[in-house]
Amino acid sequence: MASSSPAIIPITNPQTTAAAQSQPPIATPAFRAFISHINDTVRNGLSQRRPWAELVDRSAFSKPDSVSDATLRIRKNYAYFRVNYLTCLAAVLAVSLLTNPFSLLTLLALAAAWLFLYLFRPSDPPLVVLGRTFSERETLGILSVASVVVIFLTSVGSVLISAFMVGFAIICAHGAFRVPEDLFLDDQEPASTGFLSFLSGSGSNASVSAASTVAARV
Secondary structure (H helix, E strand, O other), rough: OOOOOOOOOOOHHHHHHHHHHHHOOHHHHHHHHHHHHHHHHHHHHHOOOOOOOHHHHHEOOOOOOOOHHHHHHHHHHHHHHHEEEEHHHHHHHHHHHHHHHHHHHHHHHHHHHHHHHOOOOOOOEEHHHHHEEEEEHHHHHHHHHHHHHHOOOOOOHHHHHHHHHHHHHHHHHHHHOHHHHOOOOOOOOOOOOOOHHHHHHHHHHHHHHHHHHHHHHH
């Protein structure tokens, strides 16, 4: 009688299967570090703001003598009230988005897509949507096209541009009519004269980790 070999029972490793199924769709430590970095940057920036009482001191307002005088006042006041002005600009932007729920939800969805689908998502396993596998470059291209469509081809762009124009007008009006003679810049602070100079300061520090992540994955 021929001897039969015993049947081989397939063995699965439950820990490996559970680890593969429980792999998070986003790199949690990197995401937490990014949020913590933004939080620290915002706190450090707000700690440098000037007293709001100086910003709204009625006795310090007067009509500028000329356009050049108004321009000089704007430059000096911006160098002194830079953080306060950026806070006002952010407040105008927040109010504009809150009064336009569609734009707010669209921007939040776009930001979430960038964070969860590209910036802090592990590259392995690849992204699979509706049975189709997308490479890193394909994901980046789709998100870039979606960003252009959302910002320039929907009402989101007009809301953002309007908010920035209103905020810019408020800053210019205050800077032109606020007499800066009683303001003294700290010696260690650079006299920034451009309204976009914050991009090279604390504002850029908040996005440096995300930029490095994109550069590393492209």
